[in-house]
Amino acid sequence: MFWWGTELIRVLPQRMGMVIGEGAVFIFLLGVGAYFIHASIKKEDKLHERQQNFLLSVTHELKSPLAAIKLSLQTIVKRDLERQMQTSLLNNSLKDIERLDDLVENMLLATKIESRTYSFPKEEFDFSELVTKITDRLQIHSCGNEQLINTNIQEGLNLVGDKFALSSVVTNLVENAVKYSGPCAEVAVELCQIGGKAVLTVSDKGLGIPDEEKMLIFDKFYRIGDENVRKSKGTGLGLFIVKEVLQNHDADISVKDNVPQGAIFEVTFN
Structure with a gap:
């Protein structure tokens, strides 16, 4: 040329x-x-x-x-x-x-x-009961009789949605909180109604999530940290499923920093 x-x-x-x-x-x-x-x-x-x-x-x-x-x-x-x-x-x-x-x-x-x-088949069901059952099943007693998952669940909150898919959302959020927290660290699960909307909050006291990765964690296969030195288990599918299911239910999810350390996942059902 x-x-x-x-x-x-x-x-x-x-x-x-x-x-x-x-x-x-x-x-x-x-x-x-x-x-x-x-x-x-x-x-x-x-x-x-x-x-x-x-x-x-x-x-x-x-x-x-x-x-x-x-x-x-x-x-x-x-x-x-x-x-x-x-x-x-x-x-x-x-x-x-x-x-x-x-x-x-x-x-x-x-x-x-x-x-x-x-197809996300939707029906009306007791979301409070679902969250209670899942947290009870995932409860860990590896530190004597100490309760690692502390719950504050308002009773009688109903949702219209896919019960199976939403149970996967709750399971993945709580399992992640337990997985990325230290041994015997407390995990908090709260379900309440704010302004007529059901709000589910899952908080942990782990290492937290860097700001630049807060949106990337919802990508398929994405996991925080270096693959060569990571110790936590997981497949990178959990939060991808959470995002997709909540989008189909017109629900919002936000990730915030916990104080003094850790992360807070807050889901709001519109």
């Missing part, structure tokens, strides 16, 4: 301005095109990396409870245990099965939402 321009200017010096102008436009368009191609490739690389990390996370999330269930059942079969110990091992196995069930439900729901094959 430069050779052609040089030769044209040599033969027709009066057209030098036109050649320089057209060449500058061409170089500019070439640079813009190269920039967008580079950005697209970089975006694809990040998505591919997240998908790879997702597969690794799912494998780990599946293997851990399966190994625990297998060990518990083998212990019951091979040893003559007291009734109380057998009951304890079986209860632990049931919790691991529930964990597997939540993981599978998340994956199925995320797939259906993304492919637009999920």
